[in-house]
Amino acid sequence: MKRIKKLWAAVICIVLAAATIPAQPVRAAEGLLVSVQAADEGTLSYNYSETKKLSLKVANLGGVNAKNIQIVPRISENIDAWPFEIANKDYTQTIDTLAAGETVNVEFEFTAREKVKTQYYKLAFDYTYVSADDGGVQGDGEYGLYVKTVAKPKKDDGGQGGLNDNNNQGGNTGDGGQGIPLDTGGGVANSEPMMTSGGGAGGGSEGNGSVPRVIVTGFTTDPAEVKAGSNFKLTIHLKNTSKKTAVSNMLFDLSSPTEGADENTSAPAFLPASGSSSIYLDGIKADGTKDISIELNAKSDLVQKPYSVQLSMKYEDSQATQFESASAVSIPVKQDARFEFGEFQISPESVSVGSEANIMCELYNLGRVKLYNVKAKFEGNGIKTAETFVGNVESGATANIDGMVTAESPTAGAEKMKMTLSYEDEGGKVSTIEKEFQLEITEGMEDGVNMTDMPIDEAEKGFPIVPVVIVIVVIAGIVAGVIIYKKKKKRKLEEEEEGLVDEFDRLTEDEPREP
Template sequence: MKRKMSKWIKRSMAFVLAGMIAMSGAGVWVMQAQAVSSNDVEGPAPTDSQMDTAKSDIATYANNLIVSRNLTGKDKQKILDMLDEARYKIGHDYNHANGYAEMQSYVANVRSMMDAVVAAIPSSTSDFLTLADTYLTPSVKYGQAVTIVLPVINYSPTELSDVMVRAKVSNLVSEWPFEPTSAGMTRSILSFPPYDNTKSMETVRQDVSFNFVVRSDVKTGYYPLVFEVTYTRNGNVEKAEITTYVKTTGKPESGTLDGDSEEDKAESSKPRIIVTGFETVPAQVYAGETFTVTIHVQNTSKSASVTNVLFDMQAKEEGKDEDSKFAAFLPTSGSSSVYVDSIAPGASKDLVIEMSAKSDLSQKPYVLDVNMKYDAKEAVDLTDTASVSIPIYQEQRCETGDAEVTPADITVGGQSNIMFDVYNTGKTTLYNVWVKFEGDSISGGDSFLGTISSGATGSVDAMVTGAAATMDDGKIRAVISYENESGAISTVEKELELFVSEEFMGDFSDPSMGMEGEMGMEELEGSGGIKPFILPIVLVSVVVLIAAIIIIVRIRKKKKEKAELAADLEALDETDR
């Protein structure tokens, strides 16, 4: 009985011990499980506020890239597509545990992809036209009338002429913050000297002012303002662009430049017609001439055609008051409109119109506005405006007055004074006016008159030297040369009459000669080497020489008179016919 109790006690103790061990093992497993769970805790999901903040941050980042780098076309669209995709994913793909951290990582990755797009964009096209450091980005508000002043500096080593600065206007509120009127969108600078570091910035810069009215539906943000520049440098017409920015404040309901509203998307989808270039026949149009201008236009839409397109070409009006205003160009047919039935997506059309330039135009570029009205899909009566600048030239005219040649007969080595006036009878300035004399019998006399303004006179007062005896009719030439604004040289010739004869070798002023030029008989008789009979021979030789000179001069003058008389008779015969 005691043995059975002992066995039972031992078995009970074994079960208790096994249970304790089992419980101990289970406790260890529970602790290990808890430890594993504590090392694999998931992060929180993003809140609505955090998702809105992420959307705003990525939109701001994208907008800053577009504005600061003046992105357009495909590059701008790439950034906007990335922005749209990022907004969608932020709002739909990360609303789960640990989604906040994943969302932050995704936003950083999108920024890197946007930076890669910007890094592949080429630099600006303008090499030496830039704004001064004094320029400050203006701030404007909807409905406000503002003046934008561009302090432009020419860092080119040469002077620029016929500079035209034109604002690149758009009808889209997302691209242009001001009312899209064509009036006052172009400014001109006749002469733009190069930068001089010895002068103050206020002296070397050119302030170009534009007056605008801010659109009532303008959006809040930074708008890029692009100004197209054409100018003449070293005789060549070149182009450049100047880009600046303006900070705008719009109505709350107008939104921002993020462009996320349905209205903005609909507006940006409207097709646009742009002017891609033009040419004239003849290439250089002179005042008073008739010319043909061909303007190239393109439908920039990739999917929508434009129909019922009406183009109206109107030249800017010139003049200071209403009574003296006039259009620089007028169509020869009486109509300035061109109708095109339709333009396919991405297609181009040429607009050809014959026009006449007024005869009293100054030599400078004149603006021709191209006003457009067209339909596209459901939208009707869409409008847009573009401009081209057509340079007008004036014929340079130079005339001379009567010349005074004093004396008209000189000997070799002698000098004659030539004086006459040079008149600028044209409407342009004559630059670098030179007067040079040409002839086999003369040398010297070159004169520099410099610049002669329209209607002004330059005076020539030159001394020419006899270089050789005249062997012809005594004609010499005064060659007047001058340059235009492009440096092209023109010449005008003026005929003058000047006779040059050989210098007499004898000295007839010897004191030993008498009043009649005869040597005293006493000296002749007293000299051992000269006989009295030589005196008549000397006198006769001198008289013959003088007579020969007089006869030659008279014969030449008679030949000249006969030639002039024959020319007059020939002209008279032609008149009678």
């Protein structure tokens, strides 16, 4: 009886202990986990009416394959909640399958509304997915990120704020105060500053509503032409447009777009050659100017076009009111032309004076730029200068160079000559390169040997007796040979027939006769 009581007491203790263990949430599927994050570092900025692509990185962090992954942004008609135009009926992005451990990017193209304010927005994305291995078990999640929008400048700004403060390498663009697209050419763009703390009831510096604006008035690069794969020094010219208020404790941070189709090799277009991308400046006095500089490296595989560098600013006025602002500079990047020649094919390799030689070779465009108006000129001692037009050669394409040269004077054996190739870049700048080839030119036939110039003897102007006699003798010989051959062949056949008859008679004589 005592043992039974002890057993029941133990069971009751186990039940009470189990009741104290907190309940564990049930996962959608063990080993199924999909994550969504921003593909680019830093905050993406949209100017009013500007169209840009927003990229999200979708990763399968679980141990099973996922399918039918759908990412949908939470869109609203309210501009205070959704800063973009609603141009499509459905913004859903779908990934059919995503293997365990695999990562892919999806892109959304958004256009900022014309009447957006200069502020930060939080965008929310919902996503769902299904297991491809566990009978269709589902999972879901949500992800949020911040973007910044820049308002359209006011008409009465007087050129002191917003995107109408544009300069190209320090010069005015003359675009009528409408701003410049940062991906179409070298230039700068500025946004309206935003107060982040302090300022009191006046909402501005020293409570009088005055906002100290720091803008980019221009920039220079050293060297002036930035080439992919090289380092350059970027110097940005700054101006404090306020006539009364100085700014101080200034922090600048530079960022550039990520370039590269392959995730393993994608990287920002420009990276600091050494150190950080942040720059500190003590301050700028009222109506003063200052320069900041940084050493950058341009990615080696950049396509030849302008690339934007975003410059975020944080600074304070004399009352410790904090402001944030943003500008951008557009830096054109050049790619060096790279090409190779195939082996020369010269036919014939030796020509006589007055004759022509055909010179051919292949041109391989190995660079990332198109070659325009390609021409080849052949010149050297003993030949008449000749030129042939090849045309435009796309990046990665092959073109055939085919020219004819005329020999004018003999050379002492095979002599070196050259082909000069000229081409233009997108701006019409002409470049040239030379390649050598060898050609031998011999003397032409002398006048006394040239059959066209030899005097014709009057006796030879008559009937050509000798050639006719030779032809008759040859024909007679051939006929005689044919007749002799046929006679020998006929005699041989007769002898073979006689032999066969004798053999037949012998066989018939030897056969036994019937009684």
